[in-house]
Amino acid sequence: MNEEINKIRELLDKIEKKNDVSEDSLHGTFDYFELPQIIASVIDFLQPLLSPYESVIYWFLFRHSIIETADRYIRVSNSQIAQGIGSKFKSGDKVKVASDKAISDNLRCLMEKKVIVIVGDTNRDGTLYKINLPEEIELCIERMKKSRVENTCHVEQKKDLDYYNIAENRLLIFERDGYVCYKCRKQLTRFSATLDHIQPVSQGGDNSYSNLITCCLHCNSSRGAKPIMEQFTSDSKVF
Numbered sequence: 001m002n003e004e005i006n007k008i009r010e011l012l013d014k015i016e017k018k019n020d021v022s023e024d025s026l027h028g029t030f031d032y033f034e035l036p037q038i039i040a041s042v043i044d045f046l047q048p049l050l051s052p053y054e055s056v057i058y059w060f061l062f063r064h065s066i067i068e069t070a071d072r073y074i075r076v077s078n079s080q081i082a083q084g085i086g087s088k089f090k091s092g093d094k095v096k097v098a099s100d101k102a103i104s105d106n107l108r109c110l111m112e113k114k115v116i117v118i119v120g121d122t123n124r125d126g127t128l129y130k131i132n133l134p135e136e137i138e139l140c141i142e143r144m145k146k147s148r149v150e151n152t153c154h155v156e157q158k159k160d161l162d163y164y165n166i167a168e169n170r171l172l173i174f175e176r177d178g179y180v181c182y183k184c185r186k187q188l189t190r191f192s193a194t195l196d197h198i199q200p201v202s203q204g205g206d207n208s209y210s211n212l213i214t215c216c217l218h219c220n221s222s223r224g225a226k227p228i229m230e231q232f233t234s235d236s237k238v239f
């Protein structure tokens with residue numbers, strides 16, 4: 001009987017491990033050089049939407065997932081979070097940490113804002129969360145779009161700049177387009193988004209702000225060297 005239960009446990013562990021590695025896991029594709037930009041966009045676009053308590057929890061999860069393992073998935077328990085967020089303080093002889101209720105209330109708020117998502121069952125090591133980046137969080141995308149509109153005039157003057165090869169300039173294009181593929185309208189992230197030339201380089205197109213557009217890898221590789229406008233019928237609303 002015990003042996004059978006152990007077998008079932010083993011099988012469940014296997015299934016769980018499989019589910020842990022979702023298709024958009026960052027394993028192998030995360031580039032540490034992007035970390036400063038990610039941190040900047042969290043501070044600019046996400047943090048203003050969070051309460052101080054939620055912020056502290058988000059940064060704790062960020063530190064132990066994206067920074068520590070280059071992966072956005074983290075299994076953690078409420079008590080680990082309570083221990084980790086540094087809210088220990090001495091009251092009389094006892095050291096108090098954040099209450100379990102405070103942690104779970106704030107985790108719930110983060111989930112309601114779609115900042116973190118539960119992706120696996122809870123076991124004795126905690127709950128498996130996926131930590132979203134600003135470009136995947138609807139509330140942040142709105143803020144990014146607003147800031148993009150405010151900055152557009154400023155950016156368009158820099159026509160001579162290369163928006164294709166310089167990483168931080170590429171992000172400006174992705175932000176301008178809301179991280180959405182112009183062709184299939186798929187929501188992308190900085191890790192899955194690519195840039196496409198509106199007028200192909202082979203036909204005199206350059207790497208300027210106005211000649212580049214956000215595209216998913218699939219649409220990008222299936223397009224060939226046709227100018228973008230030729231692919232659409234006259235009633236398509238692309239721009």
Ligand SMILES: [Zn+2]
Nearest residue numbers: 181184216219
């Ligand atoms: Zn696409």
